[in-house]
Amino acid sequence: MNIPEIVRIGGVKYEVRYEEGLNNGTSLAYGHIDYDKTMIRLAPGLQSKQGECKTLLHEILHGVSKHFDLEIxxxxxxxxxxxxxxxxxxxxxPEMFGVVPQL
Incomplete structure (x- = not known):
């Protein structure tokens, strides 16, 4: 899975960027979605490539939940x-999603 520069959620384009020092108010954060600035930020170097992919999916799911008024x-x-x-x-x-498996 690749980390794209742009991801669309509910018809809205979100820029995906790496940003040092993400913080959730009390500790470092792996990722954050900003609905006002339509941006997903990922912290570089805190986790593996797989971790970054899971974090991106986590933030995308926050976006889906927000855009569709889900209670989660x-x-x-x-x-x-x-x-x-x-x-x-x-x-x-991987073939189902057009993803090339990484060895």
């Missing part, structure tokens, strides 16, 4: 479980 928007455990599960499906079925 602020449920980090549910969003995280869905992101991990979706990542597993993508990795385990």
């Amino acid at each position: 928007e602020n449920d980090e455990n549910t969003i995280d479980a869905l992101a991990r599960g979706l990542y597993m499906v993508i990795v385990d079925n």
